Amino acid sequence: MATTTHYFFAVRLPDSVKQIIHDQMMKTTSTFRFKRWVHREDYHITLAFLGSVGEEQLSSVIQLVGESLKGGAGFQLQIKSLDIFGNKQSPRIFWAGVSKERRLYDLQKTVYRQCIEAGFTLESRPYHPHITLARKWAAEDEFTSVLLERYNPFLENPLSFQVNEVVLYKTNLDQEPKYEPVASFPLK
Structure with missing residues (x-):
């Protein structure tokens, strides 16, 4: 059975931050007993999940997002x-939350709009x-x-x-780390 390749846009975390997250979380594995821990290289903040993509549509969305992010400013x-x-008693995802920063939400809206412009049907739930x-x-x-605070x-x-x-990432389900950068868009 062939696996379908999926793509998504995300904020790339600095390598030093990925390492700190990983080190801190590995200290908690006896408390937070989850089956699969994410590889530290795969930590990111998703902006828009595209799913499977044809070459022409991929090229189009890369161009649109690239143009919309030119000159964009970075932020903390x-x-x-x-x-x-x-489920509260048997959760399926364990995650770290980031500060509520308007510029992150603005960045997500910009990327989201360009993906819609390129013809994608995206998740309609509020961004989290x-x-x-x-x-x-x-x-x-x-x-x-109680463990979450303690x-x-x-x-x-x-x-x-x-x-x-x-970064635009491609998912490789049979590899670790799973996410491979396809295109990068720097912020100033």
Whole structure:
């Protein structure tokens, strides 16, 4: 069975920030017992998920997004929180949350609009920026949300970083890390 390649636009995290996140999270694996931890090279903040893409449409969206981001300014973000998606007792996604920064939402809207212009049908739910850390609760006992604050290394020491690049990634499900950069769009 052939796997379909998917593409998505995301904020690339600096390598030093990825390493800090990874190091902090590996200290918590006995508390946060998830089945699959995301490879540190795959940490990112999704802006728009495209799904499978034809070559012509891929070329078009790269051009449109590139033009719309020319001269765009970088900005600061902070990683502050930990949270989950899915069932509260057996979550499917464990993630880190970033500060509410208007410029991140503006960046996402810009990329989203260009993807729509290129003919994509995108997710219509409100944008919820996050960094996926792990998937699928694996412990026999139920997850408890008290852990999210008690074992959050970023609660008292938020991790700050500069957003200075948007990347179009391609998903390679049979590799690790899974996400391969296809195009890069620097911010000043």
